[in-house]
Amino acid sequence: MLRSPLSAVNLSCPLSVSSPPITCSTKIRPQQLIRSSNRSSVYCLTGSQKDSKDALSRIIRREAAIEGIGRKAKSKKQRKRLWPKAVLEALDEAIKDNAWYSALEIFALLRKQQWYEPRCQTYTKLIVMLGKCKQPEQASLLFETMLSEGLKPAIDVYTALVHAYGKSGLIDKAFSAVEDMKSVFDCKPDVYTYSILIDSCVKHRRFDLMSRILAEMSYLGIGFSTITYNSIIDGYGKAELFEDMENLLTDMIESGDSLPDIFTFNSIIGAYGNIGQIEKMEKWYEEFQLMGIRPDINTFNILIKSFGKTGMYEKMGSVMKFMSKRFFSPTIVTYNIVIEVLGKAGKIEKMEEYFKEMKHKGMKPNAITYCSLVSAYSKAGLIKKVASILRQVENSDVILDTPFFNCVISAYGKVDDIKRMAELFMLMKEKKCMPDNITFATMIQAYNTHGMIEAAQDLQNKLINNTSKSLVMVKEMRRNEVM
Secondary structure, three states, rough: OOOOOHHHOOOOOOOOOOOOOOEOOOOHHHHHOOOOOOOOOOOOOOOOOOHHHHHHHHHHHHHHHHHHHHHHOOOOOOOOOHHHHHHHHHHHHHHHHOOOOHHHHHHHHHHHOOOOOHHHHHHHHHHHHHHHOOOOOHHHHHHHHHOOOOOOOOOOHHHHHHHHHHOOOOOOHHHHHHHHHHHOOOOOOHHHHHHHHHHHHHOOOOOHOOOOOHHHHHOOOOOOOOHHHHHHHHHHHHHHHHHHHHHHHHHHHHOOOOOOOOHHHHHHHHHHOOOOOOHHHHHHHHHHHHOOOOOHHHHHHHHHHHHOOOHHHHHHHHHHHHHHOOOOOHHHHHHHHHHHHHHOOOHHHHHHHHHHHHOOOOOOOOOOHHHHHHHHHHHHOOOHHHHHHHHHHOOOOOOOOOHHHHHHHHHHOOOHHHHHHHHHHHHHHHOOOOOOOHHHHHHHHHHHEEEHHHHHHHHHHHHHHHHHHHHHHHHHHHHHHHH
C-alpha cells in the first residue's frame, strides 16, 4: 500500500473528530483548476543584472526555506515549536512550485503544531496541486485526512478531487466523486464541476460519456455555458468527429443562451484545416463572420498553417497581406508557422525573407524558429548555413532546448560530421539541456554507421544508466511511501 509523507504524523489519528464539521466555502473556478503546466518549474532570470541577482536571491531563499522546514520535519526536538509564518510560507512556496512531496512533508509538520487549525482552503490548494502533478492517490489520501479532521467538504474540495482524478485519466473515479457530491447536503455539482469533468473526458477521448454528462446537467437544471459547448466542440474536432461537432454547434446556436464565440470559431476552422479540408474551413470562416464573430490573430495563424500544409502558398501569402491591411500584427507564432511551412517545402529564399522581416520588426527568434531554419537547411544540404545559425545562437540570449540540439545534431549526422556531433552533444550538458532518447538514438546510429562500435556502446550504456537512475528514483520515492 502507498502512503504519503503525511503518514509521519499518523493519519489514522484524527486531531479534531469530535469537533463540529467545518464547511468549506472557497469557490474554485475551472481556470484555476485546469491552468496547469506539463512542464517542470523553470526560472528565467531576465532584465538588468540587479533584477537577475534579486530574482536569484528570491529563488535561493525560497528553496532554502522549503529545505529548512523539511529538515526540521525530521527532527523530533523541533517538530512542535516552529513559527507559523515560516511553516505557512514554506508550504505556499512548495505548492506554487508544484513540489508535491515537499508540500506534503511540510503539511505533515504543520498538522503537528499546537497552533494548527484545520482549514478547508489549505486542503483544497494541496489537492489542486496534486492534481496538476498527477498524484491522484495522494489526493485521495489527503481527502480522507480532511474528513478525519471533522471538516465537511464543500463544492470546491470535491471539484478539486474531480480534477485530480480526471487529470490522470481516472474517469470512473472522477464520476464517483461527482456522485459523492450529490449525497452531501448543500454540496451539489455545478457548471464548473461538470466543465472539469467534460475537459477530462475530452482529453482522454471518452466521448462515449458526453451524453451522460449532458443528461445529468440537464436533469440537475445546470445550464450549458459557452465554455461547456466549446470544450466539447474542440474535443470532437480534434478527434475528427465532425458530424457530432456540427450537431453540437447547431444545438449551441438554437439554445440562444450560449452563443458561439471566437474560441468556437477557431475550433471549427482548425478542425477542418488540420486535415486539409480547405473548402469546409473556408465555408465556416464565412459562416462565423455572418454570425458577427470577427477573426483574431489565432484565426489567421490557423488559416496560414492550413494553407501551408496543403501547399497553397499563394493563399498563405494572401492571409499575411490581409492581416497587414487590417492592422493585425503577426506574432512570433505567426512567423514560426510561415518559416516552418516554407522550410519543409524547400522554399529557402522565401523562408529567409520572412526570417529577415521578423527580425526587422524587432521580434526575437526563439528555439522553435532556429530549429525550423536548421531543419530546412539540413534538408536542402546547406550545412554551412546551419553553422551560421549556430553562430547566431551563440551571440544571442535565446534559451535553447533539447529539440533544438536534436535538430542540429541530426543535421551534422546527415553530412557524417561525427566530430561536430560529439561537440554539440557535450554542449548540451553545458547548456543544461538533458539528452533524450532521440539524442542518444541519433548519436548511436551515427557511431555504428562509421564503425565506432566502442563509442556507440558507451552511449548505449549511458542511456541504460540514465533510464535505470530514473527507475531507481521512482522506486526510492515509492519505498519511502510504503507502510
